[in-house]
Amino acid sequence: MTFATLGLIDPLQRTLVTLGYHAPTPIQLQAIPAVLKGRDLMAAAQTGTGKTAGFALPLLQRLTQEGPKLQSNAVRALVLVPTRELAEQLLHSFNAYAQDLPLRSYAVYGGVAINPQMMALRKGTDVLIATPGRLLDLYRQNALKFDQLQTLVLDEADRMLDLGFADELDQVFAALPRQRQTLLFSATFSSAIRVLASELLRDPLLIDISPPNTAAKLVRQWIIPVDKKRKTELFMHLLRHHQWGQVLVFAKTRNSVDQLTDSLTAQGFKADAIHGDRPQPSRLRALTRFKAAEVQILVATDVAARGLDIDALPLVVNFDLPIVAEDYIHRIGRTGRAGASGDAVSLVSADEARQLAAIETLTQALLKREVEPGFEPEHKVPVTAPGGQLIKKPKKPKKPKSAPAKGKSRIHLGNWFEEK
Ligand code: AMP
Secondary structure (H helix, E strand, O other): OOOOOOOOOHHHHHHHHHHOOOOOOHHHHHHHHHHHOOOOEEEEOOOOOOHHHHHHHHHHHHHHHOOOOOOOOEEEEEEEOOOHHHHHHHHHHHHHHOOOOOOOEEEEOOOOOOHHHHHHHOOOEEEEEEOHHHHHHHHHOOOOEOOOOOEEEEOOHHHHHHOOOHHHHHHHHHHOOOOOEEEEEEOOOOHHHHHHHHHHOOOOEEEEOOOOOOOOOOEEEEEEEOOHHHHHHHHHHHHHHOOOOOEEEEOOOHHHHHHHHHHHHHOOOOEEEEOOOOOHHHHHHHHHHHHOOOOOEEEEOHHHHOOOOOOOOOEEEEOOOOOOHHHHHHHHOOOOHHHOOEEEEEEEOHHHHHHHHHHHHHHOOOOEEOOOOOOOOOOOOOOEOOOOOEOOOOOOOOOOOOOOOOOOOEEEEOOEEEEO
16 A cells, blocks of 8 residues: 555655655554545554654645635644644644645744744644644634634644643634544543543544554563662663663653753763753753754653654663553653664662552553662562552551561552562
């Protein structure tokens, strides 16, 4: 099957040749003909499956072939995304795909001045990529009109809900014409997403490229059990002794991202940080430098890293496990993209056993454990069983006044414990 047989017009086919896309990916095979016909879509696809082209190509084709002349401040296709980085990345993809088409794409998001965005929207926009909050600000200031809107795309809809955009999304939907095409993409289909879909979509084509909640198959995954206080030391040891190249590292909080970046820089590593507290220009600069391999290590929080597409990223490290198990799938999806293989390593301390069990339950796979010699943990990471359940040991009756036997102590982890 080729892009021509899917019905894409010549200028798009020529562009795809220049981009090195020789054949459609599975999601593109299903999505492109359906979107060209004007159908609604509800699609679950792993990261890196080519979903962007799956909706962008047919959408651009329809905008080229149909519709009245663009009025000032009008938008013909609206793509909602959860983060600024994803907005920039999608704009980049749309510009690449539309290089030979007479269409204008633009991205708006918060954290930067609104006035230049208002000016840019005046002449009308064929494809507007937006985060929900800034889109509403612009709409309320009359910088946007939706009368000509033909298509709405929700990309990473699950993430938008996780980030608390539900109210903003409702307000956006209320402002849009009811007669339109709607495409909903989500990596995981929670019940909240299914409710959203039932409200927004009309007779949608359901596309499920991967079983929901499975991690990218080409990614080799394992964990290294380690004591919490030795994680930074272990990470630097791994960088040096395993000669790791480019690494995307996830840490839990903005503070821990900054701390790790500072420690790495102090040790002579080229590292930069990306998280929500950093101003937008410096986040984009960090990403650009990382993509250009000027920076070896990019340390990020989940929010900032969602949706990043970095060519041939070989390795993702979870310095901390994510609080929400679904984020694990998104994190490791940053590697092993577009058919390439990749590695995902998690440094796991005993206090993260619950998160580990949740991830193993979600992915229905037990993560292999490889202790790094010299970093054997004092506090063992409790055993998890196939299927991802924590093995609970029966609680022994308490002996309130006696101290624990010599050489033994208990690590309390909620309502279960392990002895060491
Ligand atoms: P996405 O899942 O949309 O983020 O795409 C992941 C990566 O795959 C991007 O770098 C795309 O440029 C690339 N890609 C998408 N479709 C194809 C294709 N048909 N052939 C080769 N690469 C593709």
